[in-house]
Amino acid sequence: MQEHPNYQDILLVGGGHSHAIVLQMWAMNPLPGARLTLVSPQVQTAYSGMLPGMVAGHYSLEDTHIDLARLCRAAGARFIQACAHEIDIDNRTVSLLGRPPIEYDLLSLDVGATPARELPGSELAIPVKPIGHFYRFWQKLQKQVGENTSPFRLGVVGGGAGGCELSMAMAHALQGAVKKKQVEVHLIHGAAAIPQGYPVRARKLVSKEMQELGVQLHHNWNVNEITEQGVVNGSGDCLPLDQVILTTNACAPPWLANSGLSLDDKGFVVVDQTLRAQGREDVFAAGDVASFAPEPLPKAGVYAVRQGPVLFHNLRASLTGRRLKQYRPQKDFLSLLSCGGKRAVAVRNGFAAASGLMWRWKDSIDRTFMRRFSELPMDMADHTAKTKDIVDQRSGSSLSPMRCNGCGAKVGADILRRTLATLPDQHSEYLLKGVGDDAAVMDLPANHLLVQSSDQLRAPVDDPWIFGRLAALHALSDLFAMNARPATAQILATLPTAAEEITRRDLQQLLAGAIHELNRHHCVLSGGHTAEGSEMLMGLTVNGFSEREQLLEKTGARGGDCLILSKPLGVGTILAAEGAGEAKGLWLQQALETMLHSNADAAEIFARHNANALTDVTGFGLLGHLLEMLGPEGLSATLIAENLPLISGAATCIERGWLSSLQPQNANAYAFVENPQEWQPLPQWSLITDPQTCGGLLAAVPIDQAEACVGALLERGYTQASIIGVVTDAQNPEVSVHLRKSADWRALISQDNETVPGQV
Structure with missing residues (x-):
């Protein structure tokens, strides 16, 4: 164990009954300094006792399932939605499908059968x-x-x-x-x-x-x-x-076979009466995956539920030097x-x-x-x-009595060296000097424009790998909105003050997530800076190239254009509900799936269908970014409420009053709405000013290209892409937006333009 044994990572793999009990008890009595993380492939876990009633029709799916994401939020635990498929007990890592391994100090398995x-x-x-x-x-x-x-x-x-x-x-x-x-x-x-x-x-x-x-x-x-x-x-x-x-x-999950743990003849983890894996002090197992020696128990939920409190005590006792309890199965x-x-x-x-x-x-x-x-x-x-109160439970001493600011707040050189050594190789024909040098040196292609943008985010999720991906996509989206090709990126990362090993683990996951997305878009990390702070932050400066004639801007829309939105709205309100501990796990899951869907393909499709203007919908909300598109051209627009795509749960979050802290400022844009009374009773009224992290692209597309454009977006996986309104010539000196609950966008264009070239 380390010098500060209570400041370590406890990793729970699997969302079974025992782990649910551990999280519930942790929410009532957390251990300062110990970080709890749950890894589960689902955001909900079924309570087996009610499943027959669900099949019979007496209970709904929600009645019979525990919301793991919300439970983790209550417990102050990190929730990572992923499938475990390998354990390295020597290096204390668990491999996860599609993402880097996660490290632990204490591991508990409750993955069922x-x-x-x-x-x-x-x-x-x-x-x-x-x-x-x-x-x-x-x-x-x-x-x-x-x-x-x-x-x-x-x-x-x-x-x-x-x-x-x-x-x-x-x-x-x-x-x-x-x-x-x-x-x-x-x-x-x-x-x-x-x-x-x-x-x-x-x-x-x-x-x-x-x-x-x-x-x-x-x-x-x-x-x-x-x-x-x-x-x-x-x-x-x-x-x-x-x-x-x-x-x-x-039968046991087959991936346990190569774990190095002691297993019974059916592949289940052999545990002693304290629920510790046989021969290991840092691994526990409970529920169906555990096999008691010498007499295994029947695979029944009643045992897993009773094991939960014992597991809760023993995980904490392992870090604080207290005596472990024994689990005695009820006869x-x-x-x-x-x-x-x-x-x-x-x-x-x-x-x-x-x-x-x-x-x-x-x-x-x-x-x-x-x-x-x-x-x-x-x-x-x-x-x-x-x-956050990191205190040694036995000595009462603080982990670090004082943390410096300025350059003293940088992440240590050894942490950086060890982290960078684990990241995948990157190669670029444009980057001459990058990570390891004092500054990046790029070779610009002939006859191309350099396109640059910077963005920074506070972590909207506790999973640093997902956060790294989101931060990278959010920054890259500005390049996609101009139809530019990404080339290099530099990162500014702030890590919460923690023990050295925790900082290294978080930095490795954070950078690996960012590089995962940068590599997918043929963009390389060319450098950056790291520091310690009160919370996790990440910013990226991204560079890209574009030929002058291929560049798209947020201005240039024309009267008669169709407004097309590639992704649904609602990220801000769902994250606000999540911050209050009120969001359902399935809402958050769909919001994350929306945010992690890159805008790169959408940008290419909009360019191919001759978009006259293109922008990404981010912090200012749909209405704010639409006004930026219309203003310089002196245009107006009509939006159709029923055509606005929404993330599942977004309407409910709005109706319950969960608004982003940026929403009141975005609400100033309502002054440009001609007929607010038509939309104010609708959830879409608030959602058009809802700030979007990693939101979709908004394009003004010629009418004769609009339906083909939406069809191409749908085929490429933008399943809620929609024509949400039309651009009209301004009837008044000032830019304005007219709102309609429902309408046929073709009829709207016909009303505004008696003759529209290429009208379908």
Whole structure:
């Protein structure tokens, strides 16, 4: 351990039940100086106890899922949406798909398990996990059954509690079709009775509930193969099925096989009673991925939930030198099985009962559990102050009593050297001298103009790799808006004051993210400067080239042009909601996907379709940048509200009053709107002044090119590109914008121009 053992990185890989409990408890009692990071491929994690109810139609997707991004925000933890695929326990790194590895001081794994795929033909079946994939299949299947009257045979393989609950839930949801014999639900299992591991009375009650729902049971049917016709047993008999779902024995994620950790014969991580990986002091595992020696536990969510508080204590104790707690699995616990409708079978200590009351009991327990994650305090300022207080818990001494300003605030030379050594090589035909020299030297191509721009951002996300990408794209967008080709970039980066290793890790992720985007656009890093400060900041000065005749400007629009927006609006309001701890993870995910979509292809498409003016929509909002486009030409415009593309959740954020701090200044542009009363009740009214980080491009395109231009944008992945209005000749001396709730843009041009050349 280092000199300051409490100032280190705790990395949680996987969003399972145990880690959700750790984050919830951390939100209530953070450890100053310890940085918590969650890595998960999804922004939501399913609570397994409510999944049958979701399939049956009693719960919505939101009811049954924990919002991991929001939970991390409450805990003051970083959330990184990525897939882990390799662990290097010697160098303490976890490799992530599509991005650089992330380092840790303490690692905890809660990545769950997946249905075993050793059955021949299992690739033809749908596994119940991951839940997100299964839920999309289930929605599609329900629609298919509703639209098709031909018989459909659905088979669930696996006679455990999960298979029983799932088959009853599906039979209940499809009850009308089951009664009409349009749908058959089959439960196939290799034992003589179901559910396996339950007392005789409980088995009888579950079997009775299944029969009443029309589920067809197949006892002692050992599935040897899955084919396109159905399932085949050891005797060669085939049970015809149209779709097979797997709820069979679980297996470990295959990428753990090369981790160097001690694994059991099924690939799960062997842990001791403190949840530590066998033979490791810096790795923990919990939930389904953990295997207790010498007697592994059943793969059940109830164990993962009970392991959460022990894991929370032991992660903190590992950093503060306290004694670790032991997890003692409960020998007997209340089991409540959902029975499709609002009925459940309760089992404990050999007693079993089935009724609607049991379901209401289960419903109350499940909803109470989920409220632990939805009703967390969100006092972000107070939480930040507490987690930034870097103090050694044992000595009471400050990590650094004083941090210098001026050149004394530079990031150290050793950190820079070690960071730059890990970054990918870069080559440029234009850069003669770059990183390592006092200044960059460029060789300008003949007959080209040098195009320069600078931009700086405060970090809108806690993930430094994503922030590096956003900062680079935001700066490059100014070059794209002028149809210039990027060549070189210089970076100014500010890192939060921290221990040396933390600073190095953050800088490496930050620069790697920026270079990821620079390389994608054939732009090289030519130099820069780093410093310490109170928060993470990043600025880039970017240089590009353009031939004079190819250069596009924000002015030059003409009356009769169509206004085309390449990306949706709403980044500012969603980030404001996120800062308040109120944004849903799925909203933030879509906002990030929008921001990370480069404007490079859009710029090329607009140039190819003879755009007369082009600009990027950023801090001043759509209305502010539109006025910049119109003003010098003395033009006006009409915008169509229903044509404005919006990011999912943006309208809700606006309606709830989550506005960016820049919005009041941007609102001065409303003075140029002729008829504000038509839009003021609409969310689009506020969204046209919403500041956009990495926003889209706004172009004025000739009418005869407009539809082809939008079609090209859609084909290139700008899925919400739209004609949002038209440019008109100003009727008044001053520039103005007219707003319409709905209109046909062709009609608007016809009204303003009796004859438009090339009109379609």
